[in-house]
Every structure is written in C-alpha cells, then in structure tokens.
Amino acid sequence: MGGLRLKKFRIQLMIKAQEIKKSFLVSIWFMFLTFPIMVIRVNPIEEVIEWRWKNMLIVGIGSFLLSFVWRYMLKKREAGEKRAETGESGKTFLIQRILEERRFYIPLVTGLTIIAVAFPFTFSMYQTSIMTTALMYIVLGLGLNIVVGLAGLLDLGYVAFYAVGAYSYALLNYHFGLGFWSVLPIGAVLGFIFGVLLGFPVLRLRGDYLAIVTLGFGEIIRLVLENWNEFSFGPSGIANIDRPGFFGIQFSLQAASIYLYFLMIGLVIFTIIVVNRLQNSRIGRAWIALREDETACQAMGIDKTKTKLRAFALGATWAGMVGVIFAAKTTFINPASFTFLESAMILSIVVLGGMGSILGVIIGALILILLPEYLRAFSDYRMLIFGAIMVIMMVFRPQGIIANIRRTYKFDE
Amino acid sequence: MPTYAALINLMNRIMNTILEVKNLSMNFGGLRALNHLDLNVVEGEIAAVIGPNGAGKTTFFNCITGIYNPTEGEILISPPGKKRKKINGLKPNRITKKGMARTFQNIRLFSNMTVLENVMIGRHCRTSSGIVSAILRGRSTIKEEKDVVDFSYNILKKTGISHLVNEFAKNLPYGAQRRLEIARAMATEPFLLLLDEPAAGMNPQETRELDELITRLRDEDNISILMIEHDMKLVMSLSDRIFVMDYGRKIAQGTPGDIINNPVVIKAYLGEDIDA
Numbered sequence: 001m002g003g004l005r006l007k008k009f010r011i012q013l014m015i016k017a018q019e020i021k022k023s024f025l026v027s028i029w030f031m032f033l034t035f036p037i038m039v040i041r042v043n044p045i046e047e048v049i050e051w052r053w054k055n056m057l058i059v060g061i062g063s064f065l066l067s068f069v070w071r072y073m074l075k076k077r078e079a080g081e082k083r084a085e086t087g088e089s090g091k092t093f094l095i096q097r098i099l100e101e102r103r104f105y106i107p108l109v110t111g112l113t114i115i116a117v118a119f120p121f122t123f124s125m126y127q128t129s130i131m132t133t134a135l136m137y138i139v140l141g142l143g144l145n146i147v148v149g150l151a152g153l154l155d156l157g158y159v160a161f162y163a164v165g166a167y168s169y170a171l172l173n174y175h176f177g178l179g180f181w182s183v184l185p186i187g188a189v190l191g192f193i194f195g196v197l198l199g200f201p202v203l204r205l206r207g208d209y210l211a212i213v214t215l216g217f218g219e220i221i222r223l224v225l226e227n228w229n230e231f232s233f234g235p236s237g238i239a240n241i242d243r244p245g246f247f248g249i250q251f252s253l254q255a256a257s258i259y260l261y262f263l264m265i266g267l268v269i270f271t272i273i274v275v276n277r278l279q280n281s282r283i284g285r286a287w288i289a290l291r292e293d294e295t296a297c298q299a300m301g302i303d304k305t306k307t308k309l310r311a312f313a314l315g316a317t318w319a320g321m322v323g324v325i326f327a328a329k330t331t332f333i334n335p336a337s338f339t340f341l342e343s344a345m346i347l348s349i350v351v352l353g354g355m356g357s358i359l360g361v362i363i364g365a366l367i368l369i370l371l372p373e374y375l376r377a378f379s380d381y382r383m384l385i386f387g388a389i390m391v392i393m394m395v396f397r398p399q400g401i402i403a404n405i406r407r408t409y410k411f412d413e
Numbered sequence: 414m415p416t417y418a419a420l421i422n423l424m425n426r427i428m429n430t431i432l433e434v435k436n437l438s439m440n441f442g443g444l445r446a447l448n449h450l451d452l453n454v455v456e457g458e459i460a461a462v463i464g465p466n467g468a469g470k471t472t473f474f475n476c477i478t479g480i481y482n483p484t485e486g487e488i489l490i491s492p493p494g495k496k497r498k499k500i501n502g503l504k505p506n507r508i509t510k511k512g513m514a515r516t517f518q519n520i521r522l523f524s525n526m527t528v529l530e531n532v533m534i535g536r537h538c539r540t541s542s543g544i545v546s547a548i549l550r551g552r553s554t555i556k557e558e559k560d561v562v563d564f565s566y567n568i569l570k571k572t573g574i575s576h577l578v579n580e581f582a583k584n585l586p587y588g589a590q591r592r593l594e595i596a597r598a599m600a601t602e603p604f605l606l607l608l609d610e611p612a613a614g615m616n617p618q619e620t621r622e623l624d625e626l627i628t629r630l631r632d633e634d635n636i637s638i639l640m641i642e643h644d645m646k647l648v649m650s651l652s653d654r655i656f657v658m659d660y661g662r663k664i665a666q667g668t669p670g671d672i673i674n675n676p677v678v679i680k681a682y683l684g685e686d687i688d689a
Contacts, residue, residue, distance in 0.1 A: 293522075
C-alpha cells in the first residue's frame with residue numbers, strides 16, 4: 001500500500017515538474033518578447049542607454065505565475081465543454097440564473113434604476129459624458145445585434161448608417177436650422193432607407209462575401225463624406241451643431257450633458273423593449289431561422305428577401321438614431337468619427353457580449369467603452385491591456401459573456 | 414393519342430390528382446440529372462420514390478419544391494378545393510405557402526432554437542404579424558402568438574416529441590430530430606408532405622414507429638405523402654404506389670406488388686442477370 005502511494009506521489013511530482021518546465025519556458029519567451037520595450041530605454045538627453053533589468057525580472061516572474069492560471073483556466077474550459085457535449089450541463093451562467101428568478105430580478109432592477117438616476121448627480125460631467133457614450137454604444141450594439149446576432153448577417157459597414165444619422169442632423173441643422181427632436185425621426189427614417197439600399201444588392205450574398213460588400217459600403221459612405229466638399233464640408237466637418245433643447249429651452253453645458261444622459265437612458269430602455277419583443281416574435285424567429293439554415297428557412301415558407309431586408313433596415317434605423325444623438329452630443333462631426341475601426345468596435349461589442357443576447361451586448365458595450373477610459377491610469381499599457389482582455393475573453397468564452405438563451409414555454413397537459 | 418389524353422384527364426378528375434409532374438428535366442451543365450420524368454400523386458395516397466443512389470430522387474424533390482428551377486417540363490399542383498396551378502420557377506417559400514412542405518435527407522433543423530420554436534417557424538407562412546405589430550404587441554398579435562404556440566404544441570404531441578418541447582434541437586436524439594423535421598413541415602399545414610428519406614439512420618424500432626406516424630398523418634390529417642426511401646420494408650408496407658427511378662428516368666411505377674416482381678426494377682438494383 002505504501003509503495004503504491006509513493007508511486008502516485010512520484011507521478012504527481014513528475015507532472016508538477018513538467019508544468020514548471022513549461023511555465024519556465026513561457027516566462028523566458030515573454031522576457032525575450034518584452035525585452036526591447038521593458039528593458040532598454042534610450043535616454044536622449046544624457047545620450048545613454050538605461051538597462052532596466054528589474055523590469056525583466058518582474059515580467060519573468062509574472063508570466064511564470066500567470067501561465068499556471070492560464071493552464072488551469074483552459075482545463076476548466078475543456079471540462080465545461082465536455083459537460084456540454086454530453087448534455088448534462090444543467091449549470092447556467094450565474095447572471096442568467098439571477099435573471100430567471102423573480103425575487104432577484106425586482107431588487108436588481110430597482111438598484112440599477114437608482115444607480116442610473118443618481119449617476120449624473122454624483123459623478124462629474126466628464127464621467128457622465130463617458131457614460132452617455134457607453135449608452136450610445138449599447139444602443140448601437142443592440143441595433144447591430146439584430147443584423148449580426150439574430151439574422152446572422154455579418155455587417156462590417158454598420159458605421160455607415162451611424163454616419164448617415166449624424167450627417168442628417170448636422171446638415172439639416174446647418175442649412176435649415178432644424179432642431180434635434182424633429183431630426184431624430186428623420187435620422188431614423190434615413191437610416192432605414194439606407195439599410196434597404198444596402199440590403200438590396202447584398203441579398204444574394206452570405207458569409208464572407210457579405211462582410212466584404214458591407215465593408216465596402218461603409219468605406220464608400222465615409223469617402224463620399226470626406227471628398228464631397230460642397231455637400232459635407234469634407235474633412236473639416238461641421239461645427240456648432242445645436243445641442244438638444246427641451247421645448248425651445250436651451251440648456252447650459254452641464255445641464256445639457258445630464259439631459260443627454262437621460263435621453264440616452266430612455267433610448268436604451270426603448271431599444272431593449274423593442275429588441276426583446278422582436279426576438280420572441282414571428283419576425284425574430286424568422287431571423288434566427290435564417291441564421292441557422294437559409295435553405296431550410298426558405299423551405300419552411302419564410303421569404304428570405306423580406307427577412308434579410310427587415311433585419312438590415314431595422315438595424316440601420318437604430319444606427320441612424322444614435323447618429324443624430326452623437327452629432328448633438330459632440331456638436332462637431334467629421335468623417336474621421338466614422339472609420340472602419342468604429343464598425344469593428346461595435347461588432348466586437350456584439351461578439352464579446354454574446355451574439356443575440358441583449359444583456360450580453362449591454363455588458364459588452366460597458367466593458368469595451370468604459371474599460372479604455374478607466375485604464376487611462378495605466379497610460380502606455382492601456383491599449384495593450386485592452387487587447388489582452390479581448391483575446392482572453394474570446395479564448396475562454398467564445399460564445400460571449402452571456403450566451404443567448406431561448407424562451408421556454410410551459411404547458412399544463 | 415387524344416383518347417388516351419382524355420382518359421387521363423377523366424381519371425385525374427375522378428381520382429383527384431394533387432401533384433402532376435410532366436416531362437420534367439433538369440440539367441446541371443452537361444449532366445442530365447432528371448430525364449423527362451412524369452409522375453403524379455393522388456389525394457390521400459402515400460407514394461414512394463425509390464431508386465439506386467444517384468438516380469435523381471433528391472434532385473426531383475429539389476425541383477418540385479423550388480430549390481432548383483427545372484430546365485424543362487411542368488409541375489402542376491391542385492390543392493384540394495382550389496384551382497390547378499403551375500409552380501415552375503416559384504421560390505421555395507411560395508411553394509410551401511401553396512401547401513407542399515418537405516423534410517431534408519440530411520437533417521436541417523434550426524439547431525440553436527428550441528423544439529417548439531422549430532415548429533413555430535413552420536407557422537410563419539400561415540401568420541401575418543410584422544415588425545410594427547411585434548413591437549406594439551397588441552391584442553391580435555398576442556392572440557396570434559398564443560395560437561401559434563398551441564398549434565405547434567399540438568403537432569409536437571401528435572408526432573410524439575412533446576416532452577422535448579424546450580430542448581435545443583441540436584441536443585435531440587437522432588430519431589427525435591427526424592420526427593421534429595416532420596413536425597416542422599406539418600406546421601405549414603400542407604396538403605402534400607414530401608419526406609426525403611425519413612427513416613435514414615433509424616433502428617428497426619424507430620422505423621416501425623415512423624411507419625405508424627406516417628399512416629396516422631395520412632388518416633387523421635388527411636394529407637397525402639410523397640416520400641423518398643431506401644428502407645424497402647417500410648416502402649412496401651406503407652406505400653399505395655411506388656415510382657422507381659434510375660439515371661434520372663422513371664423506369665417503373667405501380668403497386669408494391671407490381672414493383673417487387675418487375676424485372677426492370679430488379680435489374681436496376683442488382684444489375685443484369687448473366688444467365689437471362
């Protein structure tokens with residue numbers, strides 16, 4: 001008996017030794033990789049090179065320890081996948097369970113409401129402004145979620161509709177002095193029209209081809225705005241756009257930012273209600289069916305053309321609306337705000353949050369927009385950490401933070 | 414021969430032909446997958462299309478359900494109580510709406526939707542609420558939604574998979590997936606159900622249950638069935654008439670008794686007998 005236990009212990013020790021060896025190699029690799037930026041520093045004033053060996057030590061120890069965590073997480077994930085395959089994964093994500101239970105649900109919503117209402121009065125104008133931006137991205141994410149998450153149409157040019165909304169407010173305000181509230185529906189309608197315009201030529205395409213065409217469309221809109229000086233004032237953009245008023249009252253800067261914040265809260269709630277109703281409706285189910293299997297979807301009597309157009313147009317409507325708000329918030333727009341990077345960001349929100357899941361998209365938007373802001377403390381490493389978090393998220397939760405859950409029905413019989 | 418044509422016409426009127434395929438051909442480049450095919454299905458019958466692999470059976474299904482546009486020929490349907498119509502070149506969804514629903518040989522369920530939702534998709538072409546009514550969710554929309562759920566659940570009960578109602582389609586056992594495909598097609602309220610190898614991959618027990626299910630659908634729901642099937646036992650016990658295809662042609666047609674003894678059919682399946 002004693003011998004057996006010793007043998008077991010020995011095997012365990014061997015595994016440990018192997019793991020340590022692996023981690024050691026990882027740490028050497030990382031030290032090598034980060035050597036140029038972490039160790040060498042050229043001091044141009046005294047014209048000497050500083051060798052910061054301490055940094056190398058920190059990187060080495062840090063990566064050595066983190067590699068253990070990494071491997072542990074990978075193992076855990078694999079175990080989770082196995083459980084899911086055998087179909088015995090009764091375990092759902094914590095947040096999902098909380099949402100399903102009514103007694104958690106009500107206090108949670110009340111708490112969130114209190115935080116949302118108190119936020120602009122407790123924090124600075126800067127914080128409120130960041131939060132407003134995050135709320136805008138929530139709505140953009142939810143809009144793109146209709147196209148990408150529900151209907152499964154990979155749209156890389158979503159920012160084009162955002163630009164359409166922003167420019168429609170800026171131009172109508174500049175030329176005709178139209179106010180925010182009258183342009184908001186116009187922006188939505190223009191977004192819708194452009195959605196249909198893009199929808200028609202891409203109806204036959206799917207997957208990668210669709211992605212490339214939408215990417216091209218996004219670039220076309222941006223380039224038109226950049227080069228058609230008579231129409232859009234080119235790269236210099238349009239300044240002095242009116243902030244939203246309230247029945248003719250113009251606010252001070254502080255009040256206007258709080259006003260915009262609550263306006264966005266309202267729009268977010270409205271969007272959540274709409275998307276939630278849509279995804280459990282006849283149209284929403286058709287979108288998901290289209291995503292799952294186009295041929296079968298058509299064979300079951302769903303008009304592919306109409307369904308795709310609806311998804312495109314509806315997604316674009318939301319982008320148009322947020323575009324109007326964006327122009328009103330910044331009071332200055334130029335084509336530089338509507339680059340491909342913006343589309344990629346919104347797409348990341350949807351994918352990172354969880355395709356088709358409303359809560360996931362909200363959390364995704366908050367993380368992706370607020371994180372870079374609050375990481376400013378780390379100055380130089382801000383984008384590095386941001387990128388690392390995105391990579392880690394996709395490795396460990398490829399289905400997004402919150403996977404989409406489908407509605408369940410209860411029957412008495 | 415005018416008299417012959419008149420006779421066919423008369424017979425059709427008496428027998429109530431619901432699907433008529435005339436002279437159907439389908440070319441893929443230089444390959445002729447269907448070669449002047451004639452076929453008809455009579456109301457209330459279970460008809461089977463059999464033939465060796467590559468005979469063009471699934472191509473035939475794809476032509477009559479609108480996935481392919483046939484090169485030549487006519488496809489006519491006459492739904493019970495309605496006029497005869499040509500459906501060549503119509504889109505699949507239009508044909509489904511006209512009352513011909515199908516299943517697929519390689520199961521094509523919406524895997525990330527629940528069982529009930531899969532069936533509810535079938536109700537799409539029989540309901541009408543759009544974006545605005547979905548957002549407003551008025552009384553009529555709520556009622557329509559409830560009707561869809563109830564209707565779909567009843568179909569699940571009929572097909573014997575109602576206990577799986579909230580499962581994801583991808584997590585279903587194989588036999589249940591086949592049943593769900595039939596349930597989904599049934600939800601479109603077809604007058605003619607097209608089954609593409611419904612028993613493929615099923616064990617004998619499951620096949621027996623399928624036999625019973627198909628008979629029940631015909632008898633209780635008053636729908637006609639046209640199926641492609643390789644399981645000869647099932648074909649012989651179920652079908653009223655059998656069409657045999659080989660190399661894109663129809664080589665024989667008749668009752669199971671006729672077919673089983675037909676030398677042309679035996680030749681197609683087993684090859685030429687050297688002694689004969």
